[in-house]
Amino acid sequence: MTYEFKLPDIGEGVVEGEVVRWLVKEGDSLREDQPMVEIMTDKATVEIPAPRAGRVAKRMYAEGQLCPVGKVLITIELDGAPATATAEAHASAPVTATVHASAPVTATVHAPAMNDAHTSAKPNGTKTVNVLATPATRKLARDIGVDIREVAGTGPAGRITSDDVREHHTGAGAGDATSPAVSGARPAVVALHAPARETADVRVPFRGVRKKIAENLVRSKHTAAHYTYVEEVDCTDLVTLRRRANERLGERGVKLSFLPFVIKATVAALQKFPQLNATLDEAAGEIVQRRSYHIGLATATEAGLIVPVVRDADRRSLVDLAHEIDRLAEATRTGRATREELVGSTFTITSPGALGGVLATPIINFPEVAILGVHKIAKRPAVSPSGTEVVIRDLMNLSISVDHRVVDGLDAARFVAEIKAALETPGLMFLESV
Numbered sequence: 001m002t003y004e005f006k007l008p009d010i011g012e013g014v015v016e017g018e019v020v021r022w023l024v025k026e027g028d029s030l031r032e033d034q035p036m037v038e039i040m041t042d043k044a045t046v047e048i049p050a051p052r053a054g055r056v057a058k059r060m061y062a063e064g065q066l067c068p069v070g071k072v073l074i075t076i077e078l079d080g081a082p083a084t085a086t087a088e089a090h091a092s093a094p095v096t097a098t099v100h101a102s103a104p105v106t107a108t109v110h111a112p113a114m115n116d117a118h119t120s121a122k123p124n125g126t127k128t129v130n131v132l133a134t135p136a137t138r139k140l141a142r143d144i145g146v147d148i149r150e151v152a153g154t155g156p157a158g159r160i161t162s163d164d165v166r167e168h169h170t171g172a173g174a175g176d177a178t179s180p181a182v183s184g185a186r187p188a189v190v191a192l193h194a195p196a197r198e199t200a201d202v203r204v205p206f207r208g209v210r211k212k213i214a215e216n217l218v219r220s221k222h223t224a225a226h227y228t229y230v231e232e233v234d235c236t237d238l239v240t241l242r243r244r245a246n247e248r249l250g251e252r253g254v255k256l257s258f259l260p261f262v263i264k265a266t267v268a269a270l271q272k273f274p275q276l277n278a279t280l281d282e283a284a285g286e287i288v289q290r291r292s293y294h295i296g297l298a299t300a301t302e303a304g305l306i307v308p309v310v311r312d313a314d315r316r317s318l319v320d321l322a323h324e325i326d327r328l329a330e331a332t333r334t335g336r337a338t339r340e341e342l343v344g345s346t347f348t349i350t351s352p353g354a355l356g357g358v359l360a361t362p363i364i365n366f367p368e369v370a371i372l373g374v375h376k377i378a379k380r381p382a383v384s385p386s387g388t389e390v391v392i393r394d395l396m397n398l399s400i401s402v403d404h405r406v407v408d409g410l411d412a413a414r415f416v417a418e419i420k421a422a423l424e425t426p427g428l429m430f431l432e433s434v
Helices: 135-143 160-170 207-224 238-254 258-273 318-333 409-424 427-431
Strands: 002-006 016-022 033-041 047-051 054-059 066-068 072-077 087-088 097-100 225-235 278-280 288-289 294-299 305-306 347-350 370-374 378-383 390-403
Touching: 002 160, 033 072, 033 207, 047 072, 054 160, 135 160, 207 305, 225 378, 225 409, 238 318, 258 294, 258 318, 258 347, 258 409, 294 318, 318 378, 370 409
Parallel strands: 002 087, 294 347, 347 370
Antiparallel strands: 002 072, 016 033, 016 066, 033 047, 047 097, 054 072, 225 390, 278 288, 294 305, 370 390, 378 390
């Protein structure tokens, strides 16, 4: 009997998944619950086990292709059953999945339900092409005689919109003063040309986590009106306080980095400037100010940049923050972070760690409206508080990228000034939270 396994619903709002890696080949024997395939959604990467024992009959989607929820992902010849019968797995059937760190949830894409997400192979052997478009857009393309496979999508995650189809039909609106591409209402479609091939080139597949990172970052840059503000912070007193705190906490096996202090100062500033702990609901025409403080921490992994989330950071002590940061970093780097640990941040902090750097212009973690870049603390010459001499101090730069649609420049400057004041005069604010 042939068992058709359909891609199950593996997360709220997920309508499709990318086949990252097949763990079995056609013809392989399967044990029940044997790891079968890795599927990546915009939430996380999950490892789906075999639902039945048998033999792999056919893998319906190749690595790098998108499989819609409810579509047949793989067919399995069940052991000891006639090959003529067919059984179907329901798309809603539960599936046990091991969750791996995926693309930073810098842009959680809630795409509209898509029908027929892949074009069918033509009788003449035309290669199947991934097309992301709504049924209405597909109908429009058919009605006006446009091959939707040839249309460049400018919507979220490369989705083809009705405007894309119309512009393709009219030659991107050439000569039409009302065309959105001419009026500036939306970016014009640009033809992409493959780079020339050189013998010594090494070509790495652009898919999986790396592709999702690219989609998320492009979406953020094309959506938010980015600008960056930079401030210098004198961390001399903070360096001394941290050293004393670690001496005090050494017997408890706790060692504080500077990040818990930065998170504490940031949360206090967010409470005073709620417009930076927000998101823009364009459909409703509302700015949504969050009253929860879930801090995303951009973390480098072998797969790429991942953003685990410290939940309810406002309720945690410095020691609790240190433990949670270490736990999340380890889970993320080893691929054991759960989906819940990778989504839902309200504000993100990114730091290059030991590399530090002088400053950067980080890209906002969509749909948030700001991201804070924390750079290395280094001894540099500075004018003394009295203004009479040059002394060596422990200085650090903070850079914040903000969505100008929601946050004005002055508010961003005041927000960073609040963090600067807390870090430069740490005192009781931090000692009481150890």
